[in-house]
Amino acid sequence: xxRTLHRMDSQTLGTLDAVATAAAVREGHVSARxxxxxxxxxxxxxxxxxxxxxxxxxxxxxxxxxxxxxxxPRADRPLAGVPxxxxxxYDVTGDVTSLGGSGNSTPRxxxxxxxxxxxxxxxxxxxxxxxxEFGQFPFTESVATGVTRNPFDLDRSPGGSSGGSAVAVATGxxxxxxxxxxxxxxxxxxxxxxxxxxxxxRGRVSVAPLSQHWYGLVVLGGMSRSVRDSALLLDVISxxxxxxxxxxxxxxxxxxxxxxxxxxxxxxxxxxxSVTPGVDTDPEITAATEQVARALVRLGHRVHRTxxxxxxxxxxxxxxxxxxxxxxxxxxxxxxxxxPRTRQTARLARWATPRVVERAIRRGERVAxxxxxxxxxxxxxxxLPTMPKLPPPVGLLDGMDAVRAQVATxxxxxxxxxxxxxxxxxxxxPAGLSVTGLPIGVQLIARRGEExxxxxxxxxxxxxxxxxxxxVATP
Numbered sequence: 001x002x003r004t005l006h007r008m009d010s011q012t013l014g015t016l017d018a019v020a021t022a023a024a025v026r027e028g029h030v031s032a033r034x035x036x037x038x039x040x041x042x043x044x045x046x047x048x049x050x051x052x053x054x055x056x057x058x059x060x061x062x063x064x065x066x067x068x069x070x071x072x073p074r075a076d077r078p079l080a081g082v083p084x085x086x087x088x089x090y091d092v093t094g095d096v097t098s099l100g101g102s103g104n105s106t107p108r109x110x111x112x113x114x115x116x117x118x119x120x121x122x123x124x125x126x127x128x129x130x131x132x133e134f135g136q137f138p139f140t141e142s143v144a145t146g147v148t149r150n151p152f153d154l155d156r157s158p159g160g161s162s163g164g165s166a167v168a169v170a171t172g173x174x175x176x177x178x179x180x181x182x183x184x185x186x187x188x189x190x191x192x193x194x195x196x197x198x199x200x201x202r203g204r205v206s207v208a209p210l211s212q213h214w215y216g217l218v219v220l221g222g223m224s225r226s227v228r229d230s231a232l233l234l235d236v237i238s239x240x241x242x243x244x245x246x247x248x249x250x251x252x253x254x255x256x257x258x259x260x261x262x263x264x265x266x267x268x269x270x271x272x273x274s275v276t277p278g279v280d281t282d283p284e285i286t287a288a289t290e291q292v293a294r295a296l297v298r299l300g301h302r303v304h305r306t307x308x309x310x311x312x313x314x315x316x317x318x319x320x321x322x323x324x325x326x327x328x329x330x331x332x333x334x335x336x337x338x339x340p341r342t343r344q345t346a347r348l349a350r351w352a353t354p355r356v357v358e359r360a361i362r363r364g365e366r367v368a369x370x371x372x373x374x375x376x377x378x379x380x381x382x383x384l385p386t387m388p389k390l391p392p393p394v395g396l397l398d399g400m401d402a403v404r405a406q407v408a409t410x411x412x413x414x415x416x417x418x419x420x421x422x423x424x425x426x427x428x429x430p431a432g433l434s435v436t437g438l439p440i441g442v443q444l445i446a447r448r449g450e451e452x453x454x455x456x457x458x459x460x461x462x463x464x465x466x467x468x469x470x471x472v473a474t475p
Contacts, residue, residue: 057128151170152439155394
């Protein structure tokens with residue numbers, strides 16, 4: 001017989017991860033409807049100060065939860081009843097895909113492939129989350145939806161561009177959320193909000209109905225408060241379709257299995273030298289990275305510090321970024337409604353012709369080879385800060401045009417864009433708090449296709465140093 005949770009238990013449900021939530025639903029301890037009702041109550045209670053949501057799908061989500069309950073316990077529904085939110089880049093049937101602005105107005109008639117996979121796994125889409133228009137900045141502020149704030153300090157940004165999704169998870173409104181990463185847009189908010197954020201290998205997760213997103217820079221993925229949630233989510237959403245330009249072979253076994261297994265003794269290199277010349281790493285972030293390196297030594301890995309000659313990725317990144325922005329501007333229904341900075345970026349992108357972009361993609365393949373040769377020949381995993389700087393104050397870009405804004409964001413994307421160009425997987429995980437209580441994140445990089453290795457190392461750190469994980473934030 002199913003046990004109904006009391007109100008106190010309903011609040012506590014917000015501290016559970018997705019794996020535990022789904023298990024409770026499958027085992028009959030709680031219904032999917034009760035789980036979703038509890039999530040909607042937390043959203044009502046907690047979203048106001050942080051502004052993480054563009055749409056709360058209350059009635060639709062309850063109807064989806066009822067469908068999960070009607071099906072009953074099924075082993076092939078690993079996310080049974082789990083409330084999930086998606087960034088405004090994802091198509092959800094009946095919703096407008098706003099891309100963070102006002103350029104579209106017609107609801108979608110079909111789910112994107114990743115959303116379809118979530119539903120098939122039993123997840124319930126409870127809302128859509130904020131992003132800067134087109135995801136062009138590592139901050140989550142837009143004319144259409146206003147400012148999204150970091151729950152650890154409301155005067156700070158949660159990063160971006162998947163900032164709304166990160167905040168929804170960090171505050172316990174939902175256990176997992178989908179984002180997209182074109183220059184660090186999953187890892188940066190994960191770092192700023194104390195979460196696990198995985199940018200998969202290019203081609204691991206379908207971008208259908210698109211064939212490519214920002215010409216290969218953007219990959220889809222998610223954020224969570226536990227490594228096992230990130231592994232399970234990747235298992236659910238992985239796989240390419242005939243539509244996708246890029247694909248990688250499926251994993252030899254589930255990512256959840258690999259994450260739960262000891263990875264053995266690994267060669268791990270680390271550095272706090274910024275990937276981008278001229279950007280210094282904050283001393284607190286340097287110290288946090290050193291702590292993670294020491295923790296890896298205690299776990300038995302062969303760890304060594306290095307000062308690598310980073311591959312230069314700018315000449316590949318910029319054509320793909322500008323070409324992608326121009327493509328999105330040409331696809332919206334109402335281009336006249338785009339923000340001035342977005343329209344300016346689209347105008348500046350005229351030089352990024354298809355020929356120039358294809359050349360940049362080929363250049364990215366050479367960058368990928370250099371990452372393998374310089375970083376991952378003498379190391380299985382590379383460790384470095386996710387961001388060289390602490391999360392910035394909100395409003396940093398106010399009054400700036402597109403070019404000045406892009407220059408101002410450089411210190412925050414300095415360590416992340418490289419793997420968007422190269423296509424390597426990169427995982428951001430918590431590394432403790434600054435003296436002012438702001439989360440600090442570090443990222444792990446491995447060879448293409450080796451997400452399982454990253455998850456296994458992250459799981460070791462999670463188990464050995466739970467003090468790195470800040471827990472649920474109360475705005």
